Amino acid sequence: MTTQPGAILDLGFTERLSQVRASIEKRLDELLSESRNERDLVALAMRESTLAPGKRMRPILLILIADGLGHRSNCALDLGCAVELIHAASLVLDDMPCMDNASLRRGRPTVHLKFGEDVAILTAVALLSRAFGVIASISELAPSIRTQLVELAANAVGMKGLVSGQFQDLRDGQRSRSPEQIALTNNLKTGVLFGAIVDMAWLISNSDERVRAVLQNFALELGQAFQMYDDLCDNCPDSGKDQGKDVGKSTFVSIYGVDKVREQLYTHLANAERNLRQVFDDADMIAGFMAMVFKKATITR
Amino acid sequence: MTTQPGAILDLGFTERLSQVRASIEKRLDELLSESRNERDLVALAMRESTLAPGKRMRPILLILIADGLGHRSNCALDLGCAVELIHAASLVLDDMPCMDNASLRRGRPTVHLKFGEDVAILTAVALLSRAFGVIASISELAPSIRTQLVELAANAVGMKGLVSGQFQDLRDGQRSRSPEQIALTNNLKTGVLFGAIVDMAWLISNSDERVRAVLQNFALELGQAFQMYDDLCDNCPDSGKDQGKDVGKSTFVSIYGVDKVREQLYTHLANAERNLRQVFDDADMIAGFMAMVFKKATITR
Structure with missing residues (x-):
C-alpha cells in the first residue's frame, strides 16, 4: 500500500489527497488484475470502465471519514474500492441505449459502444x-462487520437505492415532477450510496450512534448537492460526458433555473459541512475535497 | 416455515419433494414481499420472473444435500432461495435482445418484452x-460462514462463473468449437453454480474435506448433464422457452447428434449418482429428484 495508516494526517492537503488517490488507483488495478486477459472483452471492459480517470469521490470520502473517525487500517481502502466498483457498474448500465443512451463517459466511448451491449451488461x-466478493473478504475486519457491510451495499444497490432511483428517473424524468419527487429520486440515485459510504466508515470505526445520525444528514445533503451539480454540469464541455442529455427532462434546473439551483447547491453544501464539523474537530480535509469537487458547478458561467 | 428441520426424512418421495417445493415458493414470495408495489415495474418484474413456475432445481438440491449431510435448520432454505434469485437474474439477462433475444421463458413473455429492456436490466x-443481502443476513449462521457464502456466490456469478460462461457462449457459440471448449463453456454456464451450491451445503453442514471433493465431482457431472439436457430440449414444445434457438450454434448435439448426446448425458448422470452414493448412505431422494428433472431429455423422440 502507498498510504500508511494514519500517515495521511501529517501531510498538506494536496499531498494527502494525491496519496489517497494513488492508493485507490493502485488497489483498483490490483482488485481487477485477475481480469487482465486481453482476449476476454468482459475482463477488458471491467478494467477500462473502472480505471478510466474519475473523481473517485466515493472511495476518497469513505477513506477520509473513516480516518477522521480514528480508523487505522487499510480496510477503508478496500471498502472504498468496492463502492467504486459498484459505482462503475452503475455508470456502465446507465449509459446503455435503453437507459440514458450515452456515447461518452469519462472522456471515452461508453462500454456498450466500444464492446457491445452484451459485454456492457x-x-x-x-x-x-x-x-460483494471484495467486501466479504476483507480479512482485517470481523466477519460480523463484513456481513453488515454486504447488507449495506446490497440495500444501496437494490430496490432501496440505485435501482429505484434509476427507474424513477427513466420513467418519470420526462414528465412534469414536483420538487419533492425530484428530491426523492435524487436521493435514491445518489444520496443512498453516500449514506452507505458514511455508514460503512462508521461501522469499521466502531463509533457511537450519535455520530452515525449526523453523518447520515451529511450524506443526505451531499447527495442533493451532488445531483444538482450533475444537472448544472449537463452543458459543461469538459465533463467527459455527453452534453445536453437533460433537455426536456424535469430537473431542479428546468424548474428553478441555473442561478436558483446554484444557490440551493451552496445551501446543501453548507449544511453538509456543518454536519461534518459536528463530528470532526478538524473537517478541513473533507471540506476542502468537497469544495474541489464542486468547484466547477459553483463558477458562474 | 412449512418444513420442520429433519421432518422431510420421514415422508415418502413425492410428499417430501412437494413439501420442499412449497417451502421454497413460500420463502421466495416472502423474500420479495418488500417489492410488492404494483406501481413499481421493477418490483413487479422481480416477483414475476422469480415466482413464475420453475424446476427450482438449485434450491431443492441445496436443501436435500444439506439435509443429507445432517444440517438441521432452515438456513439451507434461505440460501437455496438466494441462489434461485441469482438464477432468475441470469435468465432475465440471458433473454435480452443483445444476448439470446428470447421471447418466451417459463411459458411467459420474457421480462424485457413485457416491461422493457431498462426494467429487465x-x-x-x-x-x-x-x-447477496439475503446470504449476508442469515442470522442462524455464524458470520464467518456467511462471508464465505457471499464469496462463493460472488465467484459463481462473476468472471469465474456465469458471466464468463455467457460471454463465451455468445461470442464463440456461433463458431466451430472443440468438444473441450464446449465442455468448458458449459461448466462455466451451469457447473460452477452447481459447484457453489454443493459447497454451500457442505459449508453450513460442517462436513469434512473429503466430502467436499466428492460433491464437487458430483456438481461437475451434473453441470455437464444439465447443459446437454438443455441442448436436447431446444426443440421441446413444452419447455416454456423459445424453440430452435440453437440452430446454427456449435453444441454437443450439433457435433455428435441427439443419440450420442443422450448417451453421454446418461453417463454423466450415472457418474453424478455414483459420487452421491459415496457421500450418502441413502441417496435415493436426490437421485430420484435428478431422474425426475432429466426425464424429458432421456425419452427417445
Missing part, C-alpha cells in the same frame, strides 16, 4: 459481484 | 443485490 454484473 | 441488478 456482463461487465456490470461482474463488477457488482466482484464488489 | 434493473430487475436483474435488484435480484442479484437481494441475493
